[in-house]
Amino acid sequence: MTPTLAGRIQTRILLFIVLGLPITLIYALAVNDFIWFWPRMEVFFRFIATVFLIGLILDPVYIFLQTLRWDRDWPFAYQFFFSIVEFGIALALAANGLIPWLDSFDFDDGPEIWTAIWHFTVVFIPMFLALLGPLSVFFIRWRFKAAQFGKI
Amino acid sequence: MISFPVYFRVRQLGPDGTPTGPARTLKCDDPGTFTVGKSDDADVQLDGAAVSRIHLSLVLAARSVAVRDEESTNGTFVNGNRVAEVALEAGDRITIPGWELEFAPVEAEAQPGTAAPQAPPAIVLSRIVEGAGAPPPGPVSQLAAIFGSAPEIGLETIRASGHPVEEVRFLSVGGGLGSFVWIDHLRCYGIPAGQVATIGTETVPYRTYQRYCKNSQIPDHERLRSNSLSRPDNIWGFPGYAMREVGKRGFFKGIFQVFGEPTLAESYTPRAGDVFESLDVEARRIGWQQMFRQGQARGLRKTTDGRYVVAYQPRGEGAGGDRLRFIVADVVHLSTGYPATRFVDDFQNFVAQHPERRGLVANAYEEHDAMYAAIEQTRDPVYVVVRGRGIVASRVIQRLSEARKKNPNLQILHSIRSRLGPRDGAVYKRAKRLVRNNVEIQPFNWPKSCWGGDLRFEYERASEERRGVILNTLGGTSTAERSDWVEIAERGAEEGWYRVVYGSISELDPIEGQADRVRILIRTPEGHNEELFAHFLIDCTGLIADIRRSPFLADLLDTYNLPRNHAWSKQGEKRGPTGLKVSNDFEIEGLRNNRGRVYAAGTITTGGPYLAVDSFLGLQYSALRSVDHLVTERLHAVPDLTPFRSLGGWLKWMGGSTP
Ligand SMILES: Cc1cc2nc3c(=O)[nH]c(=O)nc-3n(C[C@H](O)[C@H](O)[C@H](O)COP(=O)(O)OP(=O)(O)OC[C@H]3O[C@@H](n4cnc5c(N)ncnc54)[C@H](O)[C@@H]3O)c2cc1C
Numbered sequence: 001m002t003p004t005l006a007g008r009i010q011t012r013i014l015l016f017i018v019l020g021l022p023i024t025l026i027y028a029l030a031v032n033d034f035i036w037f038w039p040r041m042e043v044f045f046r047f048i049a050t051v052f053l054i055g056l057i058l059d060p061v062y063i064f065l066q067t068l069r070w071d072r073d074w075p076f077a078y079q080f081f082f083s084i085v086e087f088g089i090a091l092a093l094a095a096n097g098l099i100p101w102l103d104s105f106d107f108d109d110g111p112e113i114w115t116a117i118w119h120f121t122v123v124f125i126p127m128f129l130a131l132l133g134p135l136s137v138f139f140i141r142w143r144f145k146a147a148q149f150g151k152i
Numbered sequence: 153m154i155s156f157p158v159y160f161r162v163r164q165l166g167p168d169g170t171p172t173g174p175a176r177t178l179k180c181d182d183p184g185t186f187t188v189g190k191s192d193d194a195d196v197q198l199d200g201a202a203v204s205r206i207h208l209s210l211v212l213a214a215r216s217v218a219v220r221d222e223e224s225t226n227g228t229f230v231n232g233n234r235v236a237e238v239a240l241e242a243g244d245r246i247t248i249p250g251w252e253l254e255f256a257p258v259e260a261e262a263q264p265g266t267a268a269p270q271a272p273p274a275i276v277l278s279r280i281v282e283g284a285g286a287p288p289p290g291p292v293s294q295l296a297a298i299f300g301s302a303p304e305i306g307l308e309t310i311r312a313s314g315h316p317v318e319e320v321r322f323l324s325v326g327g328g329l330g331s332f333v334w335i336d337h338l339r340c341y342g343i344p345a346g347q348v349a350t351i352g353t354e355t356v357p358y359r360t361y362q363r364y365c366k367n368s369q370i371p372d373h374e375r376l377r378s379n380s381l382s383r384p385d386n387i388w389g390f391p392g393y394a395m396r397e398v399g400k401r402g403f404f405k406g407i408f409q410v411f412g413e414p415t416l417a418e419s420y421t422p423r424a425g426d427v428f429e430s431l432d433v434e435a436r437r438i439g440w441q442q443m444f445r446q447g448q449a450r451g452l453r454k455t456t457d458g459r460y461v462v463a464y465q466p467r468g469e470g471a472g473g474d475r476l477r478f479i480v481a482d483v484v485h486l487s488t489g490y491p492a493t494r495f496v497d498d499f500q501n502f503v504a505q506h507p508e509r510r511g512l513v514a515n516a517y518e519e520h521d522a523m524y525a526a527i528e529q530t531r532d533p534v535y536v537v538v539r540g541r542g543i544v545a546s547r548v549i550q551r552l553s554e555a556r557k558k559n560p561n562l563q564i565l566h567s568i569r570s571r572l573g574p575r576d577g578a579v580y581k582r583a584k585r586l587v588r589n590n591v592e593i594q595p596f597n598w599p600k601s602c603w604g605g606d607l608r609f610e611y612e613r614a615s616e617e618r619r620g621v622i623l624n625t626l627g628g629t630s631t632a633e634r635s636d637w638v639e640i641a642e643r644g645a646e647e648g649w650y651r652v653v654y655g656s657i658s659e660l661d662p663i664e665g666q667a668d669r670v671r672i673l674i675r676t677p678e679g680h681n682e683e684l685f686a687h688f689l690i691d692c693t694g695l696i697a698d699i700r701r702s703p704f705l706a707d708l709l710d711t712y713n714l715p716r717n718h719a720w721s722k723q724g725e726k727r728g729p730t731g732l733k734v735s736n737d738f739e740i741e742g743l744r745n746n747r748g749r750v751y752a753a754g755t756i757t758t759g760g761p762y763l764a765v766d767s768f769l770g771l772q773y774s775a776l777r778s779v780d781h782l783v784t785e786r787l788h789a790v791p792d793l794t795p796f797r798s799l800g801g802w803l804k805w806m807g808g809s810t811p
Contacts, residue, residue: 002605070583072601133390138795144604
């Protein structure tokens with residue numbers, strides 16, 4: 001991939017909306033035995049939004065790293081690795097009570113942490129796979145437009 | 153200007169492609185068109201089962217000398233590449249089955265030391281085309297008479313000429329990969345096959361490309377230098393070639409390579425044969441045969457009704473008796489590829505001055521299999537100099553290392569202009585290109601972001617001069633990192649059969665009394681001279697696309713006074729002309745005609761708005777730009793490819809049903 005900052009942000013927002021949110025909804029329902037009870041589902045949305053925000057904050061850093069590479073690209077392995085880093089940062093900040101809208105207790109330890117890890121995994125894998133090509137099926141200009149949408 | 157008389161040296165070729173028997177000289181006293189073939193009517197008669205009755209014409213004019221294939225069954229080749237019609241340069245070798253004609257403008261002096269006691273007399277050709285008894289005019293002069301000198305031509309005039317006229321909406325000239333990709337886009341956007349035509353010399357869209365690959369030692373089973381997602385048969389680039397292969401080479405190895413490249417694993421590249429196979433499938437799906445017209449485009453003119461007319465000379469099956477046909481189209485696309493191989497100057501001079509030693513030197517892009525055959529037939533010491541450090545040099549050295557299995561006394565001398573240390577790679581802003589074993593390493597021929605990253609934007613926005621400087625900095629010679637190539641160089645150096653010689657070749661001469669070697673003088677960076685006596689020199693410094701060598705493009709440039717791009721030095725000095733100037737949408741703006749549009753793609757647009765024009769993905773980019781341009785300008789009812797129509801088109805591709 002050879003995204004620009006605008007491309008990273010646009011793609012991140014699109015994937016968050018079309019994959020992140022719906023999958024989180026299904027996951028939150030599944031964890032609650034498919035009973036709609038918002039107070040117990042809310043935390044999943046808050047958490048995935050946190051990971052999303054941390055990604056946005058890190059995007060300029062990634063762009064800087066790209067400029068150090070001769071090909072000015074972002075290999076899939078980097079994408080994979082840094083997605084996990086983003087998740088790790090969100091988890092660590094939350095566990096230490098540094099994210100005001102997340103209760104540190106949920107991410108401290110114990111079975112809750114596995115709920116978070118599974119949540120991240122089911123959201124992250126489809127997003128990563130979408131970047132490997134399927135996005136181009138809908139947006140043929142995306143790969144030539146540094147991961148931005150619209151006409152070239 | 154051409155000074156007459158001009159000479160061609162004619163030799164008979166043995167079954168292995170090497171010359172047999174003495175050369176004869178063909179002397180042409182005056183300008184004119186001379187036919188060559190086995191018919192009694194041919195001006196020059198050459199026998200052979202595979203020679204056509206009228207095989208080719210030599211077109212000698214005051215300003216240029218050209219060769220033109222005359223619908224021959226087995227083709228006419230210049231420097232190993234099949235051609236329709238090209239302008240010749242001194243030293244060019246025209247081959248047809250069993251014969252070679254070498255263009256030698258100056259008469260070579262009689263060679264001392266050659267065995268032939270008495271050179272056979274030259275065949276003299278001169279022709280005065282006038283008065284009664286003159287042969288009927290050929291298609292080119294017929295066309296000149298129809299087109300006249302006006303830049304626009306009325307349809308009535310074309311119809312009145314009596315030649316068949318066909319009307320379509322979209323026409324691509326070339327019929328190679330660039331045409332294929334452009335038409336594939338049109339078809340996937342929803343244009344029916346009936347509205348599209350393409351004129352090309354080869355019935356198979358990848359034939360010319362495949363020939364270049366074979367010559368430069370990429371047989372079908374070898375891997376190209378191309379990305380998994382650059383699929384000329386799939387406008388979405390998904391699923392990539394790697395996924396196709398995952399099944400074949402083991403699931404985990406395949407996945408790991410694509411996922412891990414270029415950091416954890418070597419970059420994935422597809423096999424040539426797999427690319428061709430996938431193109432065959434897509435050609436059937438989009439109805440290529442129905443759209444394809446075999447022939448040579450001879451000229452393009454604007455029509456008075458806001459369209460274009462392209463004249464072509466049909467060939468192949470069903471060519472019939474018509475010597476000319478016309479296609480009228482609203483939108484024309486030009487992708488005629490490399491007009492012919494043109495070589496670096498010292499090499500060109502050598503082959504022009506010493507045609508009898510032509511067999512000892514080759515450009516890597518021309519056919520030179522006879523060299524490997526000769527090396528493998530003997531066990532005597534053979535010295536081969538390979539010049540250049542790009543990917544083609546890597547492939548040639550790989551091929552030579554295979555030849556060593558049959559001839560262990562083969563010595564490879566690798567001529568490289570200067571030493572390149574680990575820190576000497578090209579620098580662009582904060583990044584530096586990797587260097588390994590004296591060669592700059594880059595997975596593809598440009599940094600990846602030139603195709604669709606920040607460098608694409610930056611280059612497109614830049615001024616002409618700045619573009620030239622960027623092109624110079626980012627391009628240049630590089631090779632891909634492949635462990636087998638590194639291994640060959642390291643093992644060869646250790647065992648003493650591979651040696652790198654630094655410096656530039658300053659002299660290239662024949663050796664008196666030794667017909668089987670050339671003398672190469674290399675001036676080293678320290679100022680010493682190193683003299684090499686080599687049996688073969690294989691030049692891998694590149695292929696120059698000189699668009700004026702294509703008579704079709706030269707006529708277009710002259711008729712409409714079209715501007716060209718220029719090369720620039722790293723310091724920003726303007727150099728010689730390169731490709732046709734096109735807009736960011738790949739339109740040749742000088743040819744705009746009311747609602748009519750002409751676009752171009754491929755190497756003929758070098759130096760324009762995009763760096764990687766001569767690549768699969770670059771051809772897809774330019775196709776996308778030009779077809780989208782028609783959509784935004786609301787021209788000729790091209791429907792937009794919106795996300796859901798795109799999905800629909802892709803599902804059809806996956807299911808193999810016609811778009
Ligand atoms: C050795 C080599 C290896 C390459 N490897 C790769 C690679 O690995 N990956 C990659 O992405 N790119 C590669 N390229 C670059 C590029 O993708 C190919 O060169 C590609 O074939 C270019 O397409 P084209 O349409 O410009 O030319 P071509 O495919 O050559 O098609 C042009 C056609 O036009 C015909 N023609 C010319 N004049 C006329 C006329 N007057 N009338 C009718 N027909 C005419 C020619 O005969 C030819 O068949 C390679 C190039 C070369 C030379």
